[in-house]
Amino acid sequence: MTWSRALGEFGATAMVAGCIPYKTETMTISIYMHAMSGNLEAAVALSLFLMGTAFIMLVAFKSFGRYNDPTG
Numbered sequence: 871m872t873w874s875r876a877l878g879e880f881g882a883t884a885m886v887a888g889c890i891p892y893k894t895e896t897m898t899i900s901i902y903m904h905a906m907s908g909n910l911e912a913a914v915a916l917s918l919f920l921m922g923t924a925f926i927m928l929v930a931f932k933s934f935g936r937y938n939d940p941t942g
Contacts, residue, residue, distance in 0.1 A: 880898055889899050897920055904913040 880902075883896055884899060884902075889895055889903060891903070895903070897916060901913050901916045901920075904910070904916065
């Protein structure tokens with residue numbers, strides 16, 4: 871389900887915002903554009919950055935939620 875939702879949001883972003891480089895370009899569209907143009911190094915670097923950011927945010931929110939739990 872997550873994969874389907876991610877693909878749907880990517881498509882909606884591409885259709886609504888378009889892809890004007892450096893104006894309406896989101897990170898996911900940037901990864902796609904770099905991968906399609908053959909610049910795999912940039913696509914991998916952006917992907918790793920997004921994964922790292924997501925992991926850090928997950929850990930931060932889990933820690934923050936543990937200390938602010940009203941039941942514990």
